[in-house]
Amino acid sequence: MSSSTRLTLTIDSLNSSGEGMARLGRDLYFVPGALPGEQAEVVLDGRRRKIWQTKLLKIINPSDQRAEPLCPHYQRCGGCDLQHLTYEHQVAFKQQRVEREFERQKIPVAQWAQPIISEPWHYRRKARIGVRLSKQTKENIIGFREAASSHLTNIDRCIVLPEHPALNWQQWRLLINKLQAKAHITQIEVVYADNALALVLRVLKPLAVSDQQQLVEFVAAMTDVLPVQLWLKLDKDQQAQLLYPEQAEPLTHTVDQQTLTVQVDDFLQVNGAVNQAMVAQALQWLSPQKDDCIWDMFAGHGNFSMALAKRSQQVWAVEGSADMVQSLQQQAQALGLPIQAQCMDLTQPKLDLPKADAVLLDPPRAGAIELMPHLIEQAVPRILYVSCDAATLARDLSLLVAAGYEIKQAGIMDMFPQTHHVETMVLAEKKV
Numbered sequence: 001m002s003s004s005t006r007l008t009l010t011i012d013s014l015n016s017s018g019e020g021m022a023r024l025g026r027d028l029y030f031v032p033g034a035l036p037g038e039q040a041e042v043v044l045d046g047r048r049r050k051i052w053q054t055k056l057l058k059i060i061n062p063s064d065q066r067a068e069p070l071c072p073h074y075q076r077c078g079g080c081d082l083q084h085l086t087y088e089h090q091v092a093f094k095q096q097r098v099e100r101e102f103e104r105q106k107i108p109v110a111q112w113a114q115p116i117i118s119e120p121w122h123y124r125r126k127a128r129i130g131v132r133l134s135k136q137t138k139e140n141i142i143g144f145r146e147a148a149s150s151h152l153t154n155i156d157r158c159i160v161l162p163e164h165p166a167l168n169w170q171q172w173r174l175l176i177n178k179l180q181a182k183a184h185i186t187q188i189e190v191v192y193a194d195n196a197l198a199l200v201l202r203v204l205k206p207l208a209v210s211d212q213q214q215l216v217e218f219v220a221a222m223t224d225v226l227p228v229q230l231w232l233k234l235d236k237d238q239q240a241q242l243l244y245p246e247q248a249e250p251l252t253h254t255v256d257q258q259t260l261t262v263q264v265d266d267f268l269q270v271n272g273a274v275n276q277a278m279v280a281q282a283l284q285w286l287s288p289q290k291d292d293c294i295w296d297m298f299a300g301h302g303n304f305s306m307a308l309a310k311r312s313q314q315v316w317a318v319e320g321s322a323d324m325v326q327s328l329q330q331q332a333q334a335l336g337l338p339i340q341a342q343c344m345d346l347t348q349p350k351l352d353l354p355k356a357d358a359v360l361l362d363p364p365r366a367g368a369i370e371l372m373p374h375l376i377e378q379a380v381p382r383i384l385y386v387s388c389d390a391a392t393l394a395r396d397l398s399l400l401v402a403a404g405y406e407i408k409q410a411g412i413m414d415m416f417p418q419t420h421h422v423e424t425m426v427l428a429e430k431k432v
Contacts, residue, residue, distance in 0.1 A: 005044045008060070011036050016097055016391075018082050018420035029054055032147065033075065033084055035063040065089040070121070073155045078147035080160060080418035087120045087417065094412050094422035101394040102410075107401055113411030113425075116281065118273040120417035124160045125192035125253075126270045129169065131176065131202075133183045140176045142169045142188070160418060162192050166199065166222035175218050179211045191264050192226075193251035198264050200231040200240050207232065216244045231264055240264050255279055256307035261331055266301045266324060271415045278386070278413050278425065279307050282360065285409055285427040286384045288312040292357040297346060297371060302328040302339070304360050304386075309337035316353050317341045349374060358382040367392030369399070376403040383428045388415075393424055404431050 009022035011034045020034030033056040034040040042054035059066070069075075069083035082090050095115060102109060130152045132141050143155035156170040167190065176182050187202035199219065207215075219228045229248045231240040242248055250261040253272060256279055262268055269275040282304060288294055288311040296305045299317035301324050309315040309332065317332075317339050319325050325343040332339035344350070346363070347370050359380050361368050365388055375383060376399065383400065387393035397407065405428040413423040 006057070007042055007044070007054075009034075009040050009042055009054075011038045011040060014093055016420070018085070018093065027052055031056055032081070034059065035065055035085060037061075038063050038066075071159050073143070073153065073158075076146055076153045077144045077155055078149065078153075079144045079158070081147065082420055083418050090120075090417065091115050091117055091412075091414055094414060094420075097420075098390045098393075098410075098412055098422060098424050101390040102397070105394040105398040107394060107397050107407060109407045109410045109426075111409050113281070113409055115411060116274055116277045116413040118271055118277075118414065118417065121159055122162050123271045123273065123417060124158075125162065125190075125272055126268050127158070127161060127190045129155075129158075129188040129190065131185045131187055140173055140182055140185075142173050142176070161190060162197075164192075164197055164222075164224050164226060166197060166219060166224070166228050171218075175214065179214060180208050181205070181211050189264070191251060191262075191268065193262065194253050194259075195249060196227050196229050196251055197224075198229040198231060198251055200233055200264050202233050202236075204234075206234065212243060219244055255303060256283070256310065258306055258310070258335065260302065260306060261327075262301055263323070263327060266327065268301075269303060269415065271417075274413050274415050274423075275303065278415075278423070279304060281411070281425060282384055282386065283307055283311070285425070286358055286360065286382060288358060293354050295353060295356045295359045297359060297361050297368065298363045299328060299341070300324060300362070302331055304362065305339055305341075306332065306335065306337060308360070309339045313338050314354065315339045316356075318344050318346065318353075320345050346371060356380050358384070360384045360386070362386040365389040365392065367396050369396055372396055372399045376400065379430055381430050385426045385428065387424045387426070388421065390422060390424055393426065397426060397428065400428050405429065406431050 009029055011020035011022050013021050013036050015021050020031035022029045029052045031040050031042055031054050039060040041058040042056055045053045045055045065086055067086045074083050132152050141152045141154050143153045146153045161167050184204040185201055189200040191198040219230045230244040232243050233240040252259050252261055288308050292312045293314040294308050294312050296317045299305050299319045305315055305317040317328055322343045325341045329341040351374050408429050409427045411425050415423045
């Protein structure tokens with residue numbers, strides 16, 4: 001078969017990326033945008049790892065689970081890949097996906113919690129918008145990457161971002177195309193905090209004074225109920241510099257009824273409502289006691305640490321970023337919380353910490369496999385694991401189960417509605 005071959009396929013199920021899967025003879029096909037039970041007319045788009053990739057041409061018999069995508073940029077923009085699936089069934093797909101990964105690793109779960117969900121639109125409080133000058137048109141493209149591509153596609157508004165006049169990317173295109181530095185702005189990062197909207201422009205060289213003035217005038221006119229801050233960042237390893245206003249309050253967000261400060265470069269869970277519920281559930285499951293010694297590994301700016309330290313007198317927050325460790329320690333001192341912050345590369349852990357009664361893990365997508373031998377050796381009684389990758393989570397949990405841990409509770413959290421991404425929380429306890 002050639003890459004221009006057209007086929008009609010019957011979709012059996014969804015893969016872990018939310019793409020339809022179909023079989024024809026001995027061949028397996030992935031069909032983005034198709035749902036189980038549907039017949040889809042497709043054109044082949046190459047073969048990778050013995051799997052045919054396809055482009056969807058037409059759905060012949062739409063599923064009852066199919067939804068009309070609300071975003072005009074759907075299918076061109078690679079961001080929200082499940083808009084064609086009703087939200088109820090998005091959540092069900094994610095639950096099934098995590099359960100499937102657990103079954104592959106033979107991980108029994110004593111109790112599954114109800115999924116944590118939020119409003120499925122306008123939820124995202126942090127995002128990176130790409131900016132690139134087109135060599136052909138000499139105009140800027142502002143938007144997200146296209147699906148399965150490094151190319152940017154123009155967007156006017158993103159409906160998973162909050163509603164704010166300063167998040168009108170069509171207006172940003174008009175502005176940037178007027179600037180002397182229009183070829184030297186590469187990214188606009190959005191940080192939607194509780195008290196302000198911060199926009200961080202990545203630039204390749206310092207901006208002319210006239211460009212800075214135009215940017216300031218633009219954002220000053222866009223201030224809504226939530227004020228706007230404009231920052232410039234010249235190098236990825238340098239701190240962003242405030243351009244507007246002349247002085248700005250630190251950005252804040254609320255966790256466990258505490259106001260936490262956050263820097264524009266800090267990692268921030270993108271869904272504020274789900275984050276609040278996630279922290280509350282973590283506290284309920286882990287049940288920290290006053291005299292417990294708790295390790296918070298991959299602590300970030302203290303999303304879990306601060307809440308844990310309200311309940312325990314010994315919280316050790318370990319994080320790989322020196323800047324975030326400093327920020328975390330300063331914030332803990334300002335709040336009067338008993339946190340010891342430590343900078344450590346947790347992919348090569350050298351743990352010199354007091355014996356833990358409980359450990360909270362919130363690693364990046366690669367998981368925390370390097371920590372598993374240390375936790376198993378210490379026989380930590382309670383381990384709460386928060387994961388953004390079901391496969392690496394299941395891999396790590398298989399080591400705990402083999403070492404005599406029982407998975408008491410597990411539950412998914414829909415941090416990224418309209419996408420195939422899913423977060424999972426697990427409580428593991430050492431069998432007595």
